[in-house]
Amino acid sequence: MQKLLLAALLLTALVRAQDPAGNAGAGQRLYMKNGCYQCHGTVGQGTIAGARIGPPRLNAQGLIRYVRRPAGQMPAFTEKVMSDRELADVYAFLKTIPPPKPSKDIPLLNDLRGK
C-alpha cells in the first residue's frame, strides 16, 4: 500500500513537472521576493542585466530547465532555492503579462525611425 502511495505521489510530481500549471498571483509575489525582477524588470521586460522574459518565449519546462542550468550570467537556482512548483507559479505570472504595444504605435519610439 505504501509503495502504491509513493508511486502515485511520484507520478503526480512527474506530471506536474512536465506540465506545471501555476498560480499567477503567487508567482508574481515570488518573482519580486526572490529578486527575479532585479535583472528582468518587474514586468519581465528585460534589462541590460537580464533577458526579456515577459511574456515568456519558452514553455514552462523550458523556463525551469533554464533556471536550473542557465547558459549566461544568471545564477543557477536549484530546487533548494526555488521549487518546480514555485517556478511554475512564476511562469504563470509571466504568462499574464501582455505583449507590448507595437513600437510604431508609440509616437516617442516611432519618431526615432529613419533618424
Added chain:
Amino acid sequence: MARKGPVGRRGFLKGAAGAAAGAAALATSTPAAKAQAPERAATPLPSTALAAAEKSPPTRGDVSAVDVYTTDRPGADFMVDVIKTLNFDYVCANPGSSFRGLHESLVNYGGNKAPEFITCCHEESSVAMAHGYFKIEGKPLMVMAHGTVGLQHASMAIYNAYADRVPVYIVLGNIQDIKFRRSDVEWAHSVQDAAAMVRDYTKWDDNPVSLGHFAESSVRAYKIAMTPPYEPVVIVADAVLQEAPMPEADRRTARIPKLTLPAPPAGDSGALAEAAKLLVAAENPLIVAGRSARTPQGIALLVELAETLQAPVQDRHFRMNFPSLHPLSGGNIATADVVLGLEVQDFWMATHTQTPINRMGMQSKPITKPGAKLVTIYSGDLYGKSNYQDFGRYAEVDLSIAADAEATLPALIEACRKLITPDRRRAMQARGAKLAEASKAARERDIELAAYGWDASPISTARVSMELWNQIKNEDWSLVSDVNPFFSSWPLRLWDFKKHYQYLGEHGAYGIGYGAPAAVGAALANRKHGRLTVNIQCDGDLNYAPGVLWTAAHHRIPLLTIMHNNRAYHQEAMYLTDMAARANRSVSTFSVGSGINDPNIDYATMARAYGMYGKGPITDPKDLGPAIKGAIAVVKRGEPALIDVVTQPR
C-alpha cells in the same frame, strides 16, 4: 611679541595677475611695487592667546595688552598671483582653517574671479565637481582642502579622477612648523607629508618651503597634470607661508615661471606605417575606442579614420568618442581580423571573456578569432603606478604604440590613405554598406525592445529615456551622467549623440558618489555655453554627499536632475542574489543591506530643502512628460531642478 618687518600694500603683484604666458618678476621696479604704501610695523601671526579663539571662547583679561597684527602683504596674495597665471575658472572647496589665508586672499585680493570660489559641502564633492567640469571644458579646476581631514574626504574622488585620466589641481593647507600650531585642532589638522595619502593615485606633488618654491612647483604641477595621460596633482600651501607677510627678500627675487604646455606625444612613424598596413589589408578591421577623444577634435578624427577604412567603431563610452548613430557605429570583435584599440585602459577585458559569476573557477578566453592582429595606441603605456590596480591586466598585442591616440590619429589616417588602392577602396565601400545595414538593424531592435514595459510602474528606464529625449532633442543638450549599465544604456542606444559634451563617460574607478557632484561640475562648465545639462541621477550615488544640491542652488547652476530612484544599491542586490543562489540558500534576503527603502527617500523634498525645485515622486509614466517640461522651464531660468522618478531597477 610681534615681529617687526616691512609690509607693503596689497596689490604688489596685481600686474602679474592673469599673465599666464609670461614670467612675472617680483621686483620693486614693477608699477604695482612702486605704488606701495609707506612701510609700517608688521604683525606676522596672531599670538597664542588670539589664535586660541579658533577653538576656545574668549578669555578675560586686559585686551589692550594683546598685540594686534595686520599685514597688507600676506604670502597668500602671492599664491593668488601664481594661481591666477594658471587661469582657473573656479576653485571648489569646503572651507578649512589650514587654507584660510589663501581663501581670504582669493576672495579679497583676487576679487573672487578666475578663480571664483564655489562653496562645497564635502571635499569629495569638490574633486568630483572638478572631474565633471574638466570633461566638459577641457580645463582643470582648482580644489582646496585641509591636508588631513579634507584630503581624507576627497581621496575617493581623487582616485576616480586618476583612473579616469582627469587632471584636478589640488591645493592642500597644512601647518608644517610645529610652533605655529595654535591648538589641538591645528595639531590634529597638521601632517608631516600631506600628499602621501594620495600619492599612489596622483601624478605629482610637492610641499614648497618658500613662496618662490610655491610658484615654480605650482606651474610645474599644472604642466604635469596637463600632459597626457592627464592626472590629478597636489601642491601643499603651507599655512605659515600663506599668513605671514611675504619676506622682503622673496619680493625681490621670486618669479612666476612661464607655463608652456607640452605637445602631446604622437606615435612613432614606423610603427604607424605598420599599423596602417595591417588596417588597410584587413578584411574585417575593428576600432575599439576607450578615451580616444581627449578633446572635441578627437571625435572628428575618429570619424575620419573609420570612414577612411570603412571600419566599425565599438565605443566603450569612457568618453564621447564616436557619434552614436553613425552607420559605422558597432562592429563585432569576434569576426575582426585586426583590432585597433585607442586609449583602451582595459584592452585585455575588451578582448577576452571570463568565467561568469554563476560558474566555479576562473578561466578566460579570447573573444577575438585565432590569428587576429591586435594593435594599441595608448598613452597609459607612458605612465603608471603599481599599488592601485586600475591599469588592468597586461594586454598581449602584436603592435603596441605608446602615444596619445588623438595626437596620433592624423598621421595614422594619412598613412592609411597612402596605402589604399582602388581595389581596396571598393572592398572597403562594400564592407561599409554591410555595416550600415547591420547598424540600422541593431537600432530597429533597440526601438522594439524599448516598447516592453512601456506603461509599467515603476517606470521603465527606456520610457524615462524617451520622455526625456522628447523634451531635449531640439535643445543644445548635454547628458552628464553615466547611464551604462545603470540605466540599461537606453540613452546611448536611442538618442543621437554627436558632440563631445553630450556624453562624459563614467567614474573612472567606479567610486560611487561621483555622479551628483560631477554633474554639478559639468553643469557649471556648460552654464556659460547656455547648454541644457541633464543628469540621470542614481539614488544611491546621491546619498553619499547630497549637499552638492545646495551648491548647485547657491551658485545658480542650471541642471536638470532626473532621479533614477530604484530604491536600492541595485548592483549589490544582484550580487547578493548571485551569492545566495550560489550557496544554495534563500535568495529572498537580498534587500538586507542593499535596499534604500523603509522609509522611501523623498528626493523632491530633499531638493526643496536644499533650495532648489523638486517634483515627485513620479510613479505613473503618463505624468513624466509634463513633469520634465516643467522642470526644464525652471532650468532655463538658470536654476537647478530635480524630478524624483520611481524607476525600474535597470
